Amino acid sequence: MRPGAVKGTYDILPEDQPRWRALFETAARVLGRAGVEEITTPVFEHREVFDKSVGDSADLVVQKEMYTFQDRGGRWLTLRPEFTAGVLRAFIEHGMHTRPLPVKLWSAGPAFRAENVQRGRFRQFHQVNCELVGGGSALLDAEAIALLVDVFAALGLPGVHVKVGSVGDPDDRERYNAYLREVLSPQREQLSETSRERLRLNPLRLLDSKDESDQMLLAPLHRPLDLLGPEARAHFDEVTAALGSWGVPFEVDRSIVRGLDYYRRTAFEVHHAGIGAQSALGGGGRYDGLLANLGGPDLPGIGWAFGVERVLDALHGEGAELGEREQTLAYLVPLDPEAVPEVARLARTLRAEHRIEHGYVARNPGKGLRDADRSGARLAVLRGSRERAASAVVVKDLRSGEQVSVALDDLPAHLRAVAGRPVSEGTATTSGGLAR
RNA sequence: GUGGAUGUAGCUCAGCUGGUUAGAGCACCGGAUUGUGGUUCCGGGGGUCGAGGGUUCAAAUCCCUUCAUCCACCCCA
Numbered sequence: 168m169r170p171g172a173v174k175g176t177y178d179i180l181p182e183d184q185p186r187w188r189a190l191f192e193t194a195a196r197v198l199g200r201a202g203v204e205e206i207t208t209p210v211f212e213h214r215e216v217f218d219k220s221v222g223d224s225a226d227l228v229v230q231k232e233m234y235t236f237q238d239r240g241g242r243w244l245t246l247r248p249e250f251t252a253g254v255l256r257a258f259i260e261h262g263m264h265t266r267p268l269p270v271k272l273w274s275a276g277p278a279f280r281a282e283n284v285q286r287g288r289f290r291q292f293h294q295v296n297c298e299l300v301g302g303g304s305a306l307l308d309a310e311a312i313a314l315l316v317d318v319f320a321a322l323g324l325p326g327v328h329v330k331v332g333s334v335g336d337p338d339d340r341e342r343y344n345a346y347l348r349e350v351l352s353p354q355r356e357q358l359s360e361t362s363r364e365r366l367r368l369n370p371l372r373l374l375d376s377k378d379e380s381d382q383m384l385l386a387p388l389h390r391p392l393d394l395l396g397p398e399a400r401a402h403f404d405e406v407t408a409a410l411g412s413w414g415v416p417f418e419v420d421r422s423i424v425r426g427l428d429y430y431r432r433t434a435f436e437v438h439h440a441g442i443g444a445q446s447a448l449g450g451g452g453r454y455d456g457l458l459a460n461l462g463g464p465d466l467p468g469i470g471w472a473f474g475v476e477r478v479l480d481a482l483h484g485e486g487a488e489l490g491e492r493e494q495t496l497a498y499l500v501p502l503d504p505e506a507v508p509e510v511a512r513l514a515r516t517l518r519a520e521h522r523i524e525h526g527y528v529a530r531n532p533g534k535g536l537r538d539a540d541r542s543g544a545r546l547a548v549l550r551g552s553r554e555r556a557a558s559a560v561v562v563k564d565l566r567s568g569e570q571v572s573v574a575l576d577d578l579p580a581h582l583r584a585v586a587g588r589p590v591s592e593g594t595a596t597t598s599g600g601l602a603r
Numbered sequence: 604g605u606g607g608a609u610g611u612a613g614c615u616c617a618g619c620u621g622g623u624u625a626g627a628g629c630a631c632c633g634g635a636u637u638g639u640g641g642u643u644c645c646g647g648g649g650g651u652c653g654a655g656g657g658u659u660c661a662a663a664u665c666c667c668u669u670c671a672u673c674c675a676c677c678c679c680a
Contacts, residue, residue, distance in 0.1 A: 171671080221680060232678080249680045278680095283604080285674060361677080377676085427680060444675060472680085502638070536640035551638070565640070 175282070175290025182492070186479055189490030190322060191275055194295045197321045201314055203271040203297060208253040210277060214245040219460055220252035221427060232281045246279035250296035251454070251470055252461065258300055259463035268301035268466070275475075286443035287477045297451075298470035300458070305405030308433040308453060311469045312406075313415045315437060315449060323487045324439075324478065327448065329416060331435045332423030333403040334371075334452070335395045343391050344370045354384060374422045390421035399432050406433055429457040433469065441484035442477050449473025496586055497562075498544035499525035500535030502551025510550050513560075513578075521582055540565055546585060548578075566590065 172178060179187060195205065214235050221233075234246040247253050254272055257263075263270050275295045282288055297314060299307050312331060319327050334340060347370035355363055359378040366373060374385060395403065410417055423434045436450035451471025459465040482489055497517070499510035510525045517523045524542050526535060532549060539547035549561040560578060563570035564585075573581045 174671085217680090232680090251680075280680085282678075283676095284672090285676090288679085375679090425680085426678085430680095445679085447679085450680095531637065532639040533636065534640085535638090538640085540640045547640075549638080553638080561639090563639075568640090570639085 173290070175284045177289070185490030185492050186482075186488075187475070187490075190475060190479065191295070193321045193489075194273070194275065194318050197318045198271075198273045198297060198314060201271070201310070201317075203273045203299075203314070206254060206257060206272045206274055207276070208250070208257050208274065209247075210279075211244045211246050212253050212256060214243040216252045216256050216461070217245045217248060219462075220255075220429070220457060221248075234279045234281055248278055248280045250274050250276075250278065250294060250472055251298060251457070254296065254298050254470075255300070255458055255461055255463065255468070258298075259458065259461060264301060264464045264466060269307060269468075270300045271298070272300065273297040285445065287445035287474065287480060289476060293475035294449075294472045295475060296470065296472040298468055300468040300470075301466045303455065303467040305402050305433075306409055308402075308406045308469050309409035309413070309415075311451060311471055312410060312417070312433075312435050313413055315435075315451070315471050315473065316415055316417075318473070319437065319448070319478070322478065322482060322489065324482050325485055325487075326439055326441065326481070328438045328440075329418065329435065330420035330423060330438065331407065331410070331417050331433070332392055332420040333395055333399055333432050334391055334423070334425055334430050334434050335399045336431055339391070339394065339396050339399055340371065343389075343394050346389065346394065347371070347373060350388060351384070357384060371424050372426065374424050391424070392419070392421040402432050425452055429454045429460065431455045435471070437473070439477070439481040442480045445477065447474075448477050448481060493522050494590075495524050495542050495544040496521040496582060497523050497546040497548050498539035498542045499523065499548045499550065499560075500532070500539055501526055501529050502532060502535065502549055502554075504529045505552075505555070506550040509555075510548075513548075513550075513575075517579065517582060520579070521586060536563070536565075539563075545590060546582075 199205075214233075217233060233248050235243060236245075237243055254274060258270065258272070273296060275293070277291050277293050279291050281290060284290065295318070297311065299311055312329065316327070316329060335343065348366060351358065351366055351370070351373070355366060357380065358366065358373075359376065359381055362373055362376050362378065362381050365376075371391070373381070374390070376382065376385070392403070407417075407419065417435075420436070423436065425434050430452045432453045432455070434450070434452035437448045438446045439448050440446065442448075449472055451469065453467065453469040455467035456465070458468060479489075499514055501507040501510045507527065507529060511527075514523045514525045524544065526538055530538060532551075535549065536547050545565060547563045547565055549563065554560050554572070557572065557574075558576075559572050559574045561570055562573050562578075562581060
């Protein structure tokens with residue numbers, strides 16, 4: 168069997184590229200206007216970078232899902248499973264804490280997780296990531312959330328649901344975990360097996376259970392948001408007040424939860440109903456303390472990421488098309504061998520202004536026009552012995568069928584004029600269509 | 604790691620309970636049309652029927668194994 172693309176990876180074909188490009192360009196524009204600057208970091212890092220950002224979590228699963236390997240020099244490296252750790256590593260390495268704070272950085276590119284594949288979940292996938300580093304103000308939390316929403320809006324994606332919650336400060340989390348243990352331990356026999364395990368290791372995650380009877384048990388309980396300390400509560404209220412005053416639509420999610428320990432206070436997710444079971448387009452949160460964990464200054468930060476594949480899936484489902492392929496203006500047809508180098512040279516000069524393609528072997532007019540048609544070009548430009556004798560070319564509009572002889576010297580002006588006109592309506596005339 | 608569905612031409616699929624040489628549409632190539640395309644008509648090339656094994660006179664079809672894809676569970680930075 169010949170090998171196909173590796174499980175969980177796929178090819179982005181030429182016809183898909185405009186969508187991808189348009190998405191990245193839109194994100195760059197929206198974020199750029201907010202003063203967020205682009206940073207590109209390597210796709211792999213020393214494994215400690217991700218181990219430190221992720222590793223002290225109770226969930227060892229997370230580590231199992233990282234692509235970690237040893238290079239020829241014996242270095243342990245990890246393909247990035249997310250952007251935050253690498254971006255913060257770069258932030259620290261380049262002393263960016265000396266820049267005006269907060270430092271706002273966005274990135275885009277592939278990331279890797281050794282997960283099982285399903286809709287919206289791949290082993291190599293793509294994210295757009297944004298980090299606002301060095302500010303603890305609730306206004307930054309609100310700005311981060313608003314920016315994420317703004318990007319979706321600029322993409323023309325309807326139907327997004329923004330959920331905002333808070334996991335509180337570390338004290339709050341401990342208190343909440345203790346609360347869950349206290350309330351649920353007497354009823355542990357009624358919990359599902361995995362939930363019993365979670366009760367022991369990481370009670371917070373119980374809230375994620377999809378088991379119906381679990382949810383029945385959990386329903387009457389307080390949520391993290393209900394038991395926030397006064398400071399975290401005030402912070403949360405400031406965030407929601409800012410979002411409200413900016414007109415950013417969101418709903419408060421009392422039970423929002425993060426899997427990793429470094430998250431503090433604000434946590435948020437954006438969901439979309441039309442993309443299968445993995446309905447989260449993106450999400451993020453505040454990670455005060457993470458920077459210090461990575462050996463940097465003790466600065467707070469907040470960030471988010473969204474999954475490019477999922478957003479494109481959602482856009483497709485909503486019928487929102489994104490990006491267009493540039494149409495070839497003219498396809499140059501050599502009608503005899505002598506014309507081949509002539510059209511090649513001509514194409515090179517015309518390309519200064521337009522997208523131009525041409526044939527590489529002599530064709531009769533029938534085949535040549537078919538080639539031109541299939542290239543998607545607006546015009547076919549024919550060059551053969553008759554045209555040569557007149558120092559001209561024949562230019563045929565492939566939609567209307569009209570054709571004219573144009574002197575070589577006049578061709579640039581002619582093409583410019585056509586390019587400035589809207590594409591002529593109507594499918595080409597039938598049969599004859601040929602000017603005599 | 605677990606479960607379900609699906610694997611037949613480049614693509615989308617048909618092929619019923621086993622029975623001649625495995626089909627269609629689209630796509631591709633050629634001709635009708637040797638200086639005029641996209642429509643139409645005619646013709647053509649393309650397949651280890653995912654792979655391996657088994658049952659049978661006979662397997663795309665039934666059985667087993669395996670691989671892959673999709674969806675879901677698990678998990679989710």
